[in-house]
Amino acid sequence: MASIGSIATAPLRASREGDKNAKSIVFLGVLWFTVLFSVLSLAVLLVTSFLDGSTRLDANLFTRYSSIVLPELAGARAAILGSALVIVLTAVMAIPLGVAAAVYLEEFADSRRWYNKLIEVNLTNLAAVPAIVYGMLTAGVALSIGLPRRVVLTGAIALALLILPVIIITTREAMRAVPQEIRQGSLALGATPLQTVWRQTLPAAVPGIATGSILALSRALGEAAPLLLLGGLVFVSYDPNGLFSGYTVLPIQIYNWAKEPQLAFQQVASAAIILMLALLLLMNAVAIVIRNRYQKRW
Amino acid sequence: MNSHYYSTRTHDVAEAGNETAANELASLVEVRQDDRRSLPSDPKPIMECEGVDVFYDDFRAVTDVSLGFGYNEITALIGPSGCGKSTLLRSLNRMNDLILGARVEGAVTFHGQSIYAKDVDPIEVRRRIGMVFQKPNPFPKSIYDNVAYGPRVTGAKVSDMDDLVEEALTRSALWDEVKDKLKQSALGLSGGQQQRLCIARTIAIRPEVILMDEPCSALDPIATSRIEDLMVELVKDYSIIIVTHNMQQAARVADRTAFFTALADEGTGDRTGLLVEYDLTAKIFSTPADERTENYISGRFG
Numbered sequence: 001m002a003s004i005g006s007i008a009t010a011p012l013r014a015s016r017e018g019d020k021n022a023k024s025i026v027f028l029g030v031l032w033f034t035v036l037f038s039v040l041s042l043a044v045l046l047v048t049s050f051l052d053g054s055t056r057l058d059a060n061l062f063t064r065y066s067s068i069v070l071p072e073l074a075g076a077r078a079a080i081l082g083s084a085l086v087i088v089l090t091a092v093m094a095i096p097l098g099v100a101a102a103v104y105l106e107e108f109a110d111s112r113r114w115y116n117k118l119i120e121v122n123l124t125n126l127a128a129v130p131a132i133v134y135g136m137l138t139a140g141v142a143l144s145i146g147l148p149r150r151v152v153l154t155g156a157i158a159l160a161l162l163i164l165p166v167i168i169i170t171t172r173e174a175m176r177a178v179p180q181e182i183r184q185g186s187l188a189l190g191a192t193p194l195q196t197v198w199r200q201t202l203p204a205a206v207p208g209i210a211t212g213s214i215l216a217l218s219r220a221l222g223e224a225a226p227l228l229l230l231g232g233l234v235f236v237s238y239d240p241n242g243l244f245s246g247y248t249v250l251p252i253q254i255y256n257w258a259k260e261p262q263l264a265f266q267q268v269a270s271a272a273i274i275l276m277l278a279l280l281l282l283m284n285a286v287a288i289v290i291r292n293r294y295q296k297r298w
Numbered sequence: 299m300n301s302h303y304y305s306t307r308t309h310d311v312a313e314a315g316n317e318t319a320a321n322e323l324a325s326l327v328e329v330r331q332d333d334r335r336s337l338p339s340d341p342k343p344i345m346e347c348e349g350v351d352v353f354y355d356d357f358r359a360v361t362d363v364s365l366g367f368g369y370n371e372i373t374a375l376i377g378p379s380g381c382g383k384s385t386l387l388r389s390l391n392r393m394n395d396l397i398l399g400a401r402v403e404g405a406v407t408f409h410g411q412s413i414y415a416k417d418v419d420p421i422e423v424r425r426r427i428g429m430v431f432q433k434p435n436p437f438p439k440s441i442y443d444n445v446a447y448g449p450r451v452t453g454a455k456v457s458d459m460d461d462l463v464e465e466a467l468t469r470s471a472l473w474d475e476v477k478d479k480l481k482q483s484a485l486g487l488s489g490g491q492q493q494r495l496c497i498a499r500t501i502a503i504r505p506e507v508i509l510m511d512e513p514c515s516a517l518d519p520i521a522t523s524r525i526e527d528l529m530v531e532l533v534k535d536y537s538i539i540i541v542t543h544n545m546q547q548a549a550r551v552a553d554r555t556a557f558f559t560a561l562a563d564e565g566t567g568d569r570t571g572l573l574v575e576y577d578l579t580a581k582i583f584s585t586p587a588d589e590r591t592e593n594y595i596s597g598r599f600g
Binding site (some may be wrong): 110111112179181182183184185186187188189190191193195198200204 | 396400421422431436438447448451503
């Protein structure tokens with residue numbers, strides 16, 4: 001071993017090229033290109049939609065129903081109200097169910113039991129099941145229990161089933177982020193496990209649950225496939241007015257307009273796309289704000 | 299070659315300091331014992347362990363522990379890392395139940411009743427036998443709500459919660475520091491204050507026994523000494539069982555000390571904790587009966 005006095009201090013000045021050789025620069029270029037590619041395609045979508053649809057971003061879009069004879073005046077009123085109603089109903093069904101399931105799995109289930117393991121595996125897979133499969137499932141169930149297919153309730157059930165696994169998974173993650181010391185502190189003070197969940201774990205996990213739920217709902221908002229399969233109506237000229245009302249939603253309305261040949265329909269479709277993108281952006285922004293503001297740092 | 303030389307040297311240095319270290323500990327014990335009534339050689343137990351084994355699945359973490367924890371006494375559990383003292387402590391109020399696969403064999407009794415009997419509610423056990431953890435773990439609530447939490451969840455009949463909060467904070471020597479900011483988040487307190495808040499929180503449910511799992515290991519020396527003073531104050535009304543890595547701390551505060559060590563299984567290498575010696579702190583630190591205790595206390599191992 002060298003004695004301390006003789007250790008030479010190596011110069012800090014760069015003795016090699018570091019990341020400045022040709023290979024590194026090409027690699028960096030590729031990385032930049034991939035980022036640029038994804039950002040550009042989003043930008044193209046936004047710009048073309050905006051150019052096509054800006055003329056139709058007017059009051060008519062919000063106040064008028066769709067029209068076959070007057071595409072210049074067609075509006076998305078029924079679709080906007082339909083989307084709002086379906087999403088609220090989806091949230092009302094999916095969030096309590098999902099959170100309750102997550103609480104059971106995270107706080108009470110014995111993860112070593114085979115049936116709980118089975119649930120875990122299935123849950124992860126369910127989150128990756130294509131949306132249309134949930135449409136088929138709901139259609140089948142609706143048929144067998146005599147529920148009409150083309151109504152708000154059935155559509156919301158399909159979307160709730162679709163986002164349930166996502167809500168369960170994000171809620172579990174939020175609860176897992178609550179330190180074990182908090183649970184132990186509560187239990188050591190004579191709280192029951194249920195009291196501990198209600199008074200400590202769940203409140204601490206609320207920001208994470210809210211973020212996950214909003215992101216899941218924004219997915220449901222943009223989803224057309226399961227509702228199309230359920231026969232969601234493509235032409236609705238009335239406000240949906242209850243659980244068993246016929247309805248349409250924004251993505252279906254856009255799909256319907258976009259397949260028409262007239263330019264006026266293309267324009268109103270683009271306007272509706274802008275509206276939906278704005279909504280999605282807003283929801284995601286709210287989710288991010290909640291996460292950043294209320295996330296607890298332990 | 300080099301490393302061998304190095305380790306031998308440190309050993310020599312440690313040897314040379316042994317005598318003084320042991321003398322210091324003994325003097326600490328004397329200071330503590332002076333202000334206390336003379337204790338009987340056998341404790342009058344509020345809790346007792348009889349042939350206790352603690353397992354995690356098939357792994358035996360603690361083996362065959364028998365000892366009694368005295369009324370209004372501070373009992374310290376000391377020993378090297380992995381000797382099962384924290385495990386034993388957690389099995390005294392059934393916090394071990396929360397670990398999957400943990401199980402206790404033998405008898406743990408509180409006022410003569412087995413706390414592991416079938417009809418015993420672990421929640422009730424924890425209400426009578428409180429616990430303070432290694433890392434201060436205040437809830438992300440106000441100081442007031444932290445203290446009021448226990449009485450609220452246990453549904454205790456409290457005529458005036460404000461009084462109870464004040465009393466608990468006063469008893470844990472925190473009232474003067476926080477009385478003007480009871481509604482502020484407990485997470486804004488310093489580490490030492492947080493730990494005293496955790497003690498206040500425990501006192502608020504009026505337990506009979508307070509278990510402390512290395513309560514000062516995350517604190518600086520000043521905060522530590524305040525907690526120690528607090529323990530000496532609290533033991534007039536409570537029985538305290540404390541796990542500590544700090545032998546000076548055991549010598550300063552404990553009435554009785556139990557020394558544990560870990561035995562490695564030759565086949566599996568698993569380390570199982572066992573009780574070596576349990577006696578009055580004064581005796582443990584001056585004239586221990588077992589050579590292993592003496593070696594540990596004088597710093598020869600551990």
